[in-house]
Amino acid sequence: MASGIPRISSSSIPFYRDTRIIAVLVQIVFAIAVMAGCWVLYQNMIAGLARANLLPTFDFLNVPASFPIAESVIPYDPSMSYWQAFVVGLLNTARVALIGIVLATILGIILGIFRLSSNWLLSNVAMAYVEIIRNVPLLLQLIFWFYLTKMFPRVQESIAIGDAIFLHNRGVTLAWPEPTASFASWLWWLVGALLVAVAIYTVRQIQFRRRDRPGVAIPYAILGWMVIAGVGYVLTTVITGTAPAVLVFPELQRFNFIGGATVTASFAALVVGLVIYTAVYIGEIVRSGILAVSKGQREAARALGLTQGQTLRLVIFPQALRIMIPPMTSQYLNLTKNSSLAVAIAYPDLFYIANTINNQTGQAVPVIVMLMVSYLSASLFTSLLMNWYNRRIQLVER
Amino acid sequence: MRRSLMVPLAAALSLIIAACGGAPAAPTAAPEAPTTAPAPTAAPAAPAATTGRLEAITARGTVICGVNNNPLPGFASVDASGVYSGFDVDFCKAVAAALFDDPSKVEYRPLSSQDRFTALQTGEIDVLIRNSTWTLGRDGDVGLDWSPTTFYDGQGMMVRKDSGITSINDMDGATICVQTGTTTELNLADVFRAKGLTFQPVVFPDGDQTRSAYDAGQCDGFTTDKSGLVSSITLLSNPADHQILSDTMSKEPLGPSVLQGDPKWADAVNWITFATFQAEEYGITSANLAEFSASEVPEIRRFLGIEGELGKGVGLSNDFAARVIKHVGNYAEIYNRNLGPDTPFNLPRGLNALYTEGGLLYSPPFR
C-alpha cells in the first residue's frame, strides 16, 4: 500500500521523495484504479443487460407482483405491487428477528448460568449442548427442524390441547384474542396505563438513588401497567356492555382452522432453529461475562449478607452486562442475518421475497441493491440502538 | 465504539452504489419489466455469424442438450449408472440420431429452472429440451427460438382422493403447494382471483421440496404442469390416494428451444421434430422402417431420403428422418415408451395426438 516511503535524509527533499506528496499520489492512483475497475465492471454489466433487454430500473416496483406470499404481518394479496411484496418480506424478517432475539437471549442467559452451575452434571449437560449445536451448520439444523414438522399429524387429525391449541403439520393453531367494537375505548386505558408505568419507573429510580440502594424498578412499573389496564378492561366491559377483546377459539373447517392464530411450520422451524443456535453463542457470552466479574465482588456481596440469587441479580449481572453488550450486539446481528436462511424452508423473509421478485422480473441489480441496503440499515439500526443502551449502562456504574 | 462510526459509512457507500447501479442508462428504451421473464444471469452471447452452431456441433461430434436437473420421471430422469431416459431425452437422442446416425452422441446438461435460459444464451448448450413453456416474453426478451411443440401441457391440480375435491371451485380456503420461479405460481394466483376464491400458498424454491410437503399433507393441493403432476404422482408415498383434477389452469406448450439468431440450426431442430410427427402420420415405425424403405410411394421415398435432396436444404443428411425413426422411433413410439399405457403414468394422448385423431400435432409437408 504505502510502498516506497523513504527515510528523510536531507533538508531539501526532491518532490518524488517527499512522503506527503507520495502519500497523495498513491491515494490518487488508488482511487483512479478503483474507479476505473468499477467503471469497467459497470459498463460490462450495462452492456450485457442491454443485450438481454433488461436495463436496471426501479419502474417494476409499481407493477402488481401477482405472486402469492404464504404469510404476512400486513394485509397482502397478489394484486399489490412488487414494492409492497418487498415490504412484506422486510416485515417478516423483522418479526423473526425480534422474536428470535428475545427468545435466544432468555435461553442464552439460562444456558450461561447452567454452564457455571456448581452442579457438575448440569454444567456438563449444558456444555454438551453447546458443543453439539455449535459444530453443526445452522442450515442443516433448520432443515432438520423443518422436516420434523412433517412428522406431526395432518390438520384433520391435529393433536388438540383443550380447545385452544392444535398441533398439526402445517404449524400450531392457537386461540387468540380478537378486538371487538369497544376495543377503541380500552385503547385509551392502555395508553394511560403506559404513562403511569413510566411515572412509577421514574419515581422508583429517583427513590433508589436517594436512598443509595440498588433495586430494580421495572417490576413495579409492569405491575402498575397491569393494574390500570385490568381496571380499564373491567370498566369498559361494564360501561359499553361488550368486552374489548374476546378469545376466539379455532374451528376446523374443510381445509384449515378458521379463527385464532396460526404459527406456520416454516416460521416455527425457523425460530426454533435460530434460537437454539444463537443461544449457544449468547450463553458463552453470558458465561464469560459473569466470569469476568472479579471474585472479590462476589465475596463482598456474600459478606454483606446477600443471598446467592441477590448476588447474581444485583451485583454480578449488572457488571457482567457491561462486558456482554458489544458481543451481544453482534450476535443479534448474526441472528438477523442468519434469518435469511429461511429461503431453504419456505418462510417468506426478505431474501426469499427478493429472490422471487428477481425471478419474476429479471431485475437482478435493483433487487440486490434493495436487499443489501435493507440488511445494512438493519445492522446500522441495531448497532445504534445497542450503542445507545451500552452508553446508558456504562454511565450507571459511575 | 469505532465500529459505530463505520457502519453509517458503509451504509452511505451502499447508497452510492445503489444510486449508480439503479440509474437507467439507456435513453432509447425504458423496457417495461417483463413479468414472467426468468432471471437472465448472463447476457446472450453474440450470435455466431461466422460459423454456425450446426457446423460447430458437427465438428464437435456431439450435441449438448439441456435437460431437467430435478428428476421428472417420464420426461427426463437419470438412473444410478448415469443413463438418461424420458420423453425429453428421446428428443435429444433424435437430434443426435439425425446428425450423427448415433443416438448416443448426446452430452446431457442438467439445468435448473433458474439457469436453463442462461445456458442457451451463453452457448453452453446447443438445444434446450427441458419442459419449457413457449411464451412471447421468452421468444422476445429472452432471445430464444422455439421449435414445434412436442407436448401440449397445461397447469393442473393434484389433490387427495379422500378430500372430496372434484374441481378447483371446491378449493376455497385450501392450502396449496407451489414452486417459485415458475409461471405456475402466477397462474395459480390469477385463477383463484378470477374465481373469487381464497387460498393459502406454501411456496418452495425446489420441486422436490414442494412435492414432499404435499405428500406429508402440509398442503391440500399441489399444482404444476400436468405432465409434472403425472410424474410426481409416482414419487408419492401412496400414489393411489391422489388424483389430478380435470381443470386446466393455463396453456403450456412445451418444446425444444434454441438461441435466436441462427436460423440454420433452428431449422434443423424444427424439421427433426416434425419428422417424428410425419413418421407417425405415415405409420412408419422403427419396426417397419425396412418395409417402408422398399415403398414405391414418392412421398415416402422423399421423406426417408431414398430419393430427392430434402435434408440438404436444412443442413442435414437426406436420410435424417430415416435415422431418427431407426434409432428413436416416431412420435407415437416416443410417447408410448415414456408416458403411454405400458408405463406407470398411462397418460392419454389428449391434445398430443395427430391432427387426424383430434390432436394438435401437425407437420408441414416434407417436400
Next chain:
Amino acid sequence: MVTDGATARIPSPDIQRMVTWVRANLFSTWYNAVITIVLVYGLISALVGLAGWVAQAQGWPAAFTNMKLILAWTYPNDQIWRPQLAVLFVAALLGLSAGVWRGVVQLVAIGAALTAGILAVPAIGLPEFAGMVGLPSWLALATSVALLLLGIPIGRRAGGWLRWVLIIAWITAYPIVILIVRGGIGLPVVETKLWGGLMLTLLLAISGIVLSFPIGVALALGRRSRLPIIRIFCIAYIELIRGVPLVTVLYMGSLLLPLFLPGGESVDQFIRAMVAVTLFSAAYLAENVRGGLQALPAGQTEAARALGLNVVQTTFLITLPQALRAIVPLLVGQSIGLFKDTSLVVIVGLIDLLGAAQNVVGQPDWLGTPGGVWRETFLVIAALYWVFSFTMSRVSKRIEDSFAKSRH
C-alpha cells in the same frame, strides 16, 4: 455416572474421595440434588429412547449405500483416486511440517489425524463403489493418518533443507490440489459441474480461506493506513460485507459475476461460489488480522523504526508476522465457521455435503420407508460436520492455551 453398586468394592480412601466429590458436585444443596435427580432421569430416558430408535430405524442404508454421492457426488468413479491423492498429498505435507516446525503445526496435524482416524472406523463398513479406481475409503483415511503421524519423526530428523522444500510445497499446494482434482496437463479434466458432496464443501472452504488470506491481510493493513482514501475504501468494504448475510453475497456472486465479464461468458457455478466465499471471508479475516495488529505493543513498531527499518519492512518483517502468529487460533476458528457456512451454497444451486444429503433423502427408492430416511441421513452428515469442526475447535483451543502458557 458413578453409582454405588459398581464401586462398592473399591478400597475405602477412593470411596471416601468419590463420596466427597459426589456430595460436593452433585448434591451440594437441596436444589442441586433435585436438579441432579431430574437430569439423571432425563438423560437416561433420552439415551434409552435414542438407542432404541437407532436400533430400529430403517433408514440407515440410505446414507451408507449413497456414501459415494455424499462424499464426492458425481465425480467419476474411475477418477476417485485423484481426490484421494490430493488428501494424501496434503496429509504428507502436514505430517512433515509438524515434525519440522512442531508447536502449533503439530497440534493441527494431530487434530487432522484424529479426524481422519475417527472417520476411518465407520468407513470400514462402507460398500465398494461400482467401477471405482482408488483406495477403499477406510484405507485412504488410514493411509492419511499414517502419513500424518509418520511425517512427524521424519520431519524432525531431516535437515534444514526440508524446511525450504516444505515452504515451496505449501505455497504451491493449493494449485497442485486443484490441478489434481480438476485435471489438465495430461490428466483428464473433471469439470466442476461434477464436483459435490463433502469434497466440494472442503474445497470451497479451503479455497475461501487460502484465497481470502492475501485480500484480508491487505484490507487489514489498509484499514490501519494513514492514507484516508485507502482507509475509507477498506472500511467501507469490510463493513459492507460484514453487514449483509453470506447468502446475499453468494446470490450476488451467482447473479452479477457473469454480468461483470465482457461478452457475458458463462462462469462456472463453482467459481462463482468460490469468489463470493472468498470476498466474504476476506472481510472477516481482515478484522481478525486488524485485531492482531492492534494487540501488538507500540514499542515493536517504534523499535523497528528506530533500527532504521522503513514502513514496508516494519510491517512485513516485524508487526505482521507477530500479529498473524497471535491470531492463529482465531484463523482456525474462522476456518471452522467457513467450513460450516459453505452449506449455504445449496441455496444457489451447488450440491455440497448438505445438498447431497437432501438429494439422497428425496430419492424415490426410500418412499416405502416409514417416516422417510431424513433423520438417519441428516444425522450421518451432521456427524461428519461435527467431527471436522469439533476436532478443529479443540485444536484451536490447544493452540490458544499453548500461547497463553508461553506468554507467562
